[in-house]
Amino acid sequence: MQQLKQLQIIEQSNEVLIILTPLETIHWDEFSMFSSELLQHCPELFPIGEPEVGADMHITYFRFLGALFAIVYEGYSESIWISAQETQAEKNVRALYENLSIMIKTID
Secondary structure, three states, X not given: OOOEEEEEEEEEOOEEEXXXXXXXXXXXXXXXXXXXXXXXOOOOEEEXXXXXXXXXXXXXXXXXXXXXXXXXXXXXXXXXXXXXXXXXXXXXXXXXXXXXHHHHHHHO
C-alpha cells in the first residue's frame, strides 16, 4: 500500500476535511488503486460502488459508522482529501480521523 506521510484535519468553509498526504505523489491514473487499498486496510470503511473518474476530479465513496464519505482526488493540485457527504457523516469526521491515524501507525 502507498504509505501516508501525513494525515491532517482542517476546517474550511463550514466543512471539516481530512487531508491525506502520501509519501509519493499520486497521479490521476493511480487514484483508484490508492483509494481501494486505503479502504482495504481499514475494515471499518465500507466502499460503495466504483470510483467516479472525471476530467480533473476522481471520487471514491464509502461508509463509516453508517455515514457517507468521499475520498476525493483533484488532479490540478494532486490533492487528496476525505469529506463528509451528509449531515450524519459530519458528526463522524473526527472519529474517522482517529481511526485512520491508528491505521497509519500500524502500517508504518
